Amino acid sequence: MYIHFPENKMFDYIEVYGRGAAEVTSIVFDSRKSQKGAAFFCMKGLNQDGEAFIDEALQKGSTVIVSQNGKRMKELSLSYPALTFIEVLNTRTAAAQFSAAFYHNSCRDLFLTGVTGTNGKTTVASYIRSILNVLGLPAGMIGTNGIWSSREKLPFRGSTPTTPEAPDLHRIFSEYAEHGEKAAVMEVSSIALDQKRVEGIQFDVAVHTNLSPEHMEYHKTFENYREAKLKLFKQADKAVVNADDVLGAEILSVFPGRVLTYSLNRDVQADIHAYAITPSETGTSAVIEMNGHAQHVFLPVFGEYNIANILAAVCTALHGGYSLSRVLEAAEKIEPVEGRFQVVWGKEKQKIIIDYAHTPTALDQLLREVKKQNGRRVILMLMGIGIRDFSKMPRMAATAEGRADQIVVSVDHPGDHEPQVIIDQVLSGFRHPEDPSISTALNREEAVRKALSLSSEGDIVLLTSGCINGAQIVKGQSIPHSDEKVIEEYFEQNGCGQQRSI
Template sequence: MATSTFKTLFKLLGGDQTLKLKDFPLDNLRIDSRKVKENDAFVAIKGSSVNGRKFIPEAISAGAVVILIETHKKSNDLKIDYLKKDNQLVIPQINVFQLSQRLSEIANDFYHSPSKKLSVIGVTGTNGKTTITQLIAQCTTLLNDKTAILGTIGNGIYNHLEPSINTTASAIDVQSLLADFVKKNVKVVAMEISSHGLAMNRVKGLNCAATVFTNLSRDHLDYHKTMSKYAQAKWSLFNPDEKEKHVSNSGKSIINYDDKYGKRWIEKLSQVTAVSCQPKFLRRLKALNTPYVGVSMIEYHDKGAKIHMESTWGNAIINSRLLGEFNVSNILLAIATLLTLDYPFFAVINMASFLKPICGRMEVIHSNNNPTVIVDYAHTPDALQKALQASRIHCKGSLWVIFGCGGDRDTGKRPLMAEIAEQFADRVVLTNDNPRTEDEMNIIHDIQQGFHNNKEIQVITDRAQAITQTLAKAKPNDVILIAGKGHEDYQIIGKTKYHYSDQETVKQLLGIESQL
């Protein structure tokens, strides 16, 4: 069944309805020519590295019946040219003024505002997005709500995800995926929203039931250039100023009070729930004129934590199976989101104790008489520090860390990662982590600038060998944190993506399956 028609598309673009245009069905908008099928409209915009106009012939050959291109001249807006197919001028090409900025809203209208028919929960922040969306999906699924996820690990119905390329999909793919979820009777969508996604207007047509802020620390400065611009991109998800909004509706806000940016943002928002995992802040939370979720005490142990929670909705004890203080924060933010959306208090609390660790997020692999291995996605200074601090709680011997830094990305964080590793680990091994087109030794050299005692640092660029040699040296009471890749099952060297998995490497060496 067609999603729309050519005349309908032209109308939602603002086109003149008195024009005599031939009408025909349209099934989908496509921004990737490789996904184009019969009766699709192909959107050819200029990306960060490739100009979509280059692929117009390919899209027409695949069956595209309409082409949208961007014009920077307002006078050319909605001008229609015709392109050849089978030597006939039959494919309308519409010039659209500021197409890139408008694309999310255009796609939203084309797919009949799917986010208004779903309970979309948008999660943003430097760290924790994947864990929180997964925890929300686990909980709502246990509560019998059909739930989907859009994010780093994949897109789709919970537990049936298709791999994703970006944390936040393109403006068109977001709306297309949401429309598909509506057809499949999904009720809840837990969605990661990256700073890139916000800055590039990928979610401008989105209606959220709730938006969540986790934390903000150094990352992506290769793109945003300054922390101020990075913070502004995140804030745009919540900003109540209509002129500055980066979503159609941000819904109710759930904000981490423990983050310095979060503290400031809570004061600017009206419909907001404040969340803290710091017992010292409980009194302040109670004094706020807003709903809150906090803790009076946290008891950490080898298998997780016992959380003494207090909130506007009631008090409870939660037995968490996730490691580390930052995961207490993630759990509380997930719980606060569901409570803010009027899920029953006791049902949410009962489900919370069943929540399982997330793939590649403080994922424990252990067997008798071998070191405990923890695989985590930590690839920022703040995330690495928190992962090491969490690992230390469960370490009775030496704490090892194996990490690297991505090539063609923010170089300024590399020595900061070294400082953190040296401060919080006993033994450090540097290795590759998606060097891409950079020389691997240049990346290692950048990291080494942050160490005060390079003699204690081992360099093994081959990641599998780094893990192999570390496991051979470590003792049974030691803990080895392998940081940076988490769920990723590839290594990018040059422009080639090779299959590689930290988990598979460890399991093969130890001959075991992952367990808690």
């Protein structure tokens, strides 16, 4: 795309230095991906500042450099008069604005849903995608489980764990529109909102799942975290709100558009309720009621909290103009969510549950559901996450203590930390860390194998937390990992097979 910046003002800037026009072939924020014709945005991350990599971007062929450092932009323009250097007030805002324009504002051609909340984002987003696809509206999904079209998972390596940076995000929207997708649902994290990755996007629907303390390593205070979450509802036409959550009332008090609320408590005022929730080995039956109309459904999901997640997805589809009867029929056909109460059966009838529960609240909910399956021993794999808030780790241990027959403590995404340091932080939350039922493993693969080795016929093995985009983050590298593959190899090596269920 040939751009004459003074005439075609695609984003807000203070001054253009050097050449006023350039042929732009791509947008990058990682200098290693710079190439001929790239526009390099000097964005500041948690550990690196793009300013430090301008020289590398230039060496690799970038023709446009965008930065908040006006003095340096002016100086570089004297050394490279044939290139374009642009001073902006906020590089992240500029990147979001320019990316949207560069990719022809493709997001406007999609029925776009943003999902935010502490727990359940991935599950709700997956359910929405699945329901819309069954209803005949081709929908893609963007989030922790990767980038999906309406048909399959795409080979796209995310720039961040949950919500991609703006240049990647708008490129995905463009590819969706080009390949015939009519809708997209995406997880919108609090960090993404704070870092302006979705700046300028107007969502058709914003969904709120729940709120509890998380990402304190970034936000520092719960108030900052809460305020970040609320930003999504300032850029949406309609909203879906969990009436059972403390943040729900606040959203309802300030959101000017149409809102649908959901609840698992019939005593709570909401637009749609679910009750008579009855679990089984193959799913959950429930009655869903709206406007006095009650309908019995059987859903291929497990856990009461996932019935709440179903309601969030149902409300989103209702906002899309579909009838309740059609949406509930579609909900009965939803696809299982990778790594979210995903059940794998061992040949010795161990019920292995892979679930992303990575907060005290989510872990508590998971353990409550497992408790309903009386008489079965529980082996719990409990993880400390090295790239997250260390103060959360002892609370995870306190939540788990006394609620499993065996606990294996290990590490997810150690980042730059030594695994033993993370393990010790988790152990500090137990009242009795010396209990022989508590053991440790230095990495996730070793922990999965240990948990399986501690199980016997009929036991439940809970593998909590998990990978981000199919990988573990270790010292800046994404190391591929699959619990399913480890489970399969374990049973093969120990002389018995395993089969996958729902």
